[in-house]
C-alpha cells in the first residue's frame with residue numbers, strides 16, 4: 365500500500381498543476397439538475413441572446429463558500445497561530461455539505477495573516493468567476509463551469525479583518541451596518557460605499573485627519589485583494605450560529621445567570637442537569653455546569669436545548685422573558701427550513717430579544733454579537749437557514765491541519781501541509797473513479813480505496829482509536845444533522 369501511494373503520488377505531483385485547475389470543477393456535477401432547468405428555458409422570447417449561449421457549450425453555475433480561520437499548530441496548546449482558508453460548494457444538499465470529501469483546503473500560513481495569504485489564490489478565484497472549461501464525465505463533453513464566491517464564512521473578528529473593518533471594539537461596531545448603537549440597525553454598508561470611504565482616508569494628508577475618518581467610518585485603509593472579487597463581501601459575510609449565538613448570546617446569558625446564583629442553587633442546577641433525560645438529543649454537556657466559563661460551542665448547544673426545563677425555577681420575570689426569546693433565536697439558528705411569510709414574526713422576535721437583553725444584561729446587550737441578531741433574518745433570507753452555511757463543519761478540520769503538521773519536519777510547515785492536502789485530494793479524486801484525461805481507475809484500485817484502512821488514512825483518523833473516539837473527532841461527524849434541526853415554525 366505504501367509503495368502504491370508513493371508511486372501514485374509521484375505521478376500526481378508531476379501533473380499537479382493540471383489537476384489543481386480541474387479538480388474543483390469535477391465536483392460541480394452535483395448541480396446538474398439546475399442546468400437541466402436552464403436548458404429547458406426558451407431563450408428565443410428574449411430580444412438579446414443570453415451571453416452564455418455564445419459559449420456554445422453547456423454552462424454549470426457552482427457557487428462557492430470561502431472560509432477563513434486561525435488555528436493552533438499544536439494539538440494540546442493554543443500556540444503558533446496558523447491562518448487557514450477552506451472552500452466548499454454552496455449548492456450541495458445540506459447532508460452532503462457536511463461530508464469530508466466536499467470541503468477543500470485552499471491555503472495556510474503561520475508567517476502571515478489571512479489577507480496577504482488571499483493574494484496567492486485571488487487570481488484563481490477570479491478565473492473561476494469568469495468560468496473554466498472542463499470535461500463532463502456524465503455528458504462526455506466539455507462544459508463551462510462558473511464558480512463565483514457567494515459567501516465568506518468566518519468568525520466575527522476575522523470577518524471584520526477581511527472587510528477592512530475596525531472590529532467590535534470600534535465606535536461603529538458592526539461590519540454589516542454603520543450603527544454606533546448596538547441595540548439598533550443603521551444604514552447597510554456596501555462595497556462601493558466602503559471603497560469611497562477608504563479612498564477618502566488614503567487621500568487625507570494628516571495622520572490626525574486619517575484617524576478621525578477611520579473612527580467615523582469604522583474602516584481602515586489597507587490593500588485587500590478580496591475586494592477584486594465581484595461579490596459584495598459587506599452583504600455576504602452572514603451571521604453564523606456558532607460564534608454569534610452559541611459563543612455570543614448564549615454565553616453571555618449563561619454567565620449572567622450563573623453569576624447571580626448562590627452555591628446551593630448551583631448544586632441544585634448541577635443535579636437537575638444530571639437528572640435531565642438527554643435520550644433523543646444525541647448530545648451532552650462535556651463538563652459540569654460549574655465550569656461554565658470554559659464551555660465550548662457544543663456545550664452551549666446542549667445546554668440551550670435543556671435550559672428552559674432545568675433553569676426555569678430560578679428565573680426572575682425579566683430573566684424568563686429574555687431566556688424564552690433566546691430559545692426562539694436559538695431555534696431559528698438551527699432550523700433547516702424557513703418560510704418567507706414568517707419574516708416579520710422572526711424579525712420581531714430578534715429585535716425583541718435585543719431590546720429585552722438591554723434590561724437583563726446591560727453589560728452585554730450592546731456588544732457586537734447581540735447586535736448581529738438583528739441581521740440574522742436578513743441573512744437567512746439571502747443565504748437560507750444558517751445550517752446551510754454553518755462553520756462547525758470547517759472548525760473540526762482544524763484538527764486535520766494540526767495532524768498534517770505534527771508528522772512534518774517543521775522546516776516549512778505551510779508548504780508541507782499544502783502539499784499533503786493536495787496529494788490527498790488528488791488521490792481521493794483519482795481513486796474514487798474521477799476522470800483524469802478521459803480515463804478512470806480500475807475496479808481493483810477502487811475497491812482498495814473503499815477499504816477502511818485507506819479511508820482512515822485519507823481522513824487522518826488513527827485506526828487505533830475506539831469507535832466512540834472516532835465519533836467525536838472524525839471530521840464531518842459533528843456536523844451531521846441530528847437534534848435542533850427543525851422547521852422554523854411548527
Ligand SMILES: [Zn+2]
Pocket residue numbers: 538539540541542543549550735736739
Ligand atoms: Zn449592524
